[in-house]
Amino acid sequence: MIQAAQVASKFTLFTHHAKTFPNLVTALRNSMLRTGVFKDEKTAEEQVIQVLNFDIHLIKDFRGRRYIERITECIPVENKNEYTFDHRKEKTLEGKLDKFMDNATHYFTKITDRETYRYVNILEHIDDGYVITNKISDTNLMEMRNNMDDSDIEAFDKFVADNWHVKIKDGYEGVVPLDEPTNTKTATKSRTTRKTKA
Numbered sequence: 001m002i003q004a005a006q007v008a009s010k011f012t013l014f015t016h017h018a019k020t021f022p023n024l025v026t027a028l029r030n031s032m033l034r035t036g037v038f039k040d041e042k043t044a045e046e047q048v049i050q051v052l053n054f055d056i057h058l059i060k061d062f063r064g065r066r067y068i069e070r071i072t073e074c075i076p077v078e079n080k081n082e083y084t085f086d087h088r089k090e091k092t093l094e095g096k097l098d099k100f101m102d103n104a105t106h107y108f109t110k111i112t113d114r115e116t117y118r119y120v121n122i123l124e125h126i127d128d129g130y131v132i133t134n135k136i137s138d139t140n141l142m143e144m145r146n147n148m149d150d151s152d153i154e155a156f157d158k159f160v161a162d163n164w165h166v167k168i169k170d171g172y173e174g175v176v177p178l179d180e181p182t183n184t185k186t187a188t189k190s191r192t193t194r195k196t197k198a
Contacts, residue, residue, distance in 0.1 A: 002032065005051035010147065012051065021055050021072045021119045028052075042116060049076050049117040053140060068130075071123040075137050077115050135164045138175040142168060 005012035018024035028048045029041060038044035052074040059069040087099035120134040136144075145156060145168050160166060165178045 002028065002047055002051055006047070021057075021074070024055060025049060025052065025074075025117065042114070045116050046076075049074055053143075054122075055119075067125060068123075069125050070121045072119050072121050073134075073136060073140060075118050075120065077117055132163050135166075141166075141175055142172055146171065 001012065001014055016024055016027070018027055025045060025048055029045045032038050032044040032047065033041065038047070055072040055074070057069050057072065058066060060066045084099065084103065087096045087103075090096045090099060122132065122134055122136055124131055124133050141160065145153060148156060157168065160168060161178055166175050167178055168175050
């Protein structure tokens with residue numbers, strides 16, 4: 001399933017029984033390790049998070065009602081180069097050793113405790129309604145818009161502007177903020193209390 005999602009498909013749908021998003025990533029990562037293709041946990045996890053864009057989590061409550069509890073977005077964490085060459089500017093051996101230790105600390109942190117992803121809830125079921133809690137990442141906003149027809153794009157652009165005050169440029173040119181609304185209180189209130197009955 002992970003391999004199919006990485007190539008030759010616009011999207012992949014599948015079901016799971018994990019209770020939390022981190023549990024889902026761990027379960028899929030462990031399944032990939034059991035196949036024997038991967039030996040390293042981080043490498044297997046990176047493959048998983050490349051295909052997990054959104055998790056739509058359904059729940060069945062004690063009354064027997066089944067509904068969407070939350071929609072979560074998975075955002076891969078980019079591996080940035082934080083090393084410096086400041087040791088060349090140092091005049092003393094002690095200063096050079098300090099800069100070396102800083103770089104060594106960055107290196108070992110990346111190797112042993114590097115986060116490969118973060119996740120945010122985009123939509124949550126609260127008080128019998130749905131509340132938009134976080135903005136979708138710019139990358140996924142552009143991908144979504146580029147796979148819509150003209151009628152969907154118009155409605156999507158309005159939704160994005162109303163809720164997050166941003167505009168998606170055509171193609172992959174980026175996401176830019178709209179001009180600040182004149183009445184900030186009204187705009188904030190409508191954005192945070194928007195609800196739809198389940």
